[in-house]
Amino acid sequence: MRWSVLAAAVALAGSACRQGTGPAPLLHVVSEHSAGITTLTLVAAPGIRINARVKPALELPDGTVLRFDSPHQTPDSSYFTRPPTSSMAGAHRRAEGTLRASVCAADELVCRSVVLQL
């Protein structure tokens, strides 16, 4: 069951392609619950690639670090080609904590860090 769509207040602001359309989220987290497990899926905005060499992480308030991963990556293992997921036991309507990811816009030549408070 899909419960909630969280997050992502971060936009690729300043980019000319975004002008006039309002800020678009770079990343958001989709939370789903099934059979006692909550699955979190990290979804990137179109044109945004998530770095697979350093797995995105969700640092929970108790200090636990959940890493997002997916076997679906570019041949050189640089980027995810499908949204990476993580899971935690129990039913959670939403995840709380600090989300970290390294992302790269397809039309840029740099890596940048995204840190979001969920």
Added chain:
Amino acid sequence: MFRASLPLLAALGAVGVGSVAPAPARPAPVWHNPSWLNADHALTLGELRGRVVLLNFWVFTCYNCTNTVPSLVDFDRRYRDRGLTLIGIHTPEFPPYAGEHDRGNLQRALEQYHIRYPNAQDNDRRTWDLYGIRFWPSFVLIDKRGNIRYEGAGEFHLNDRNYQLWQHRIEELLAE
């Protein structure tokens, strides 16, 4: 928090991320990184007076950074004996649990990418902050008098336009 600031993005947009921006000459900040690889001691800016210094801010988990390494290895091969010192400033993106802070992991990356120039671990991001860096990879070119002359960011490749721009700047400063 989004670590890439909008003013900087706008500024880079004016020249294109990945290109070389001339910077007004200003003294390069003095770094104090204690942990170095490919060096028998902690290099200081002072001892490099009289040499041109190219700082490369990078991290081995960054695709754009490692794509640029062959060009940097080429610069080191071509220009070290002519007075260029290339220095990698290895700045992690993630907290230590990701492994980017680990000296052994960095050593393996240096070997994997055939990097022989000195690298400083910048695990506390002090040098990154000192130089006002926002992107991986970034570059700072320092002249023989210790002044920052050019700064830029973004991946480039052997003999492409930005490689040639950096090469031109290096040769310009070596000739001074």
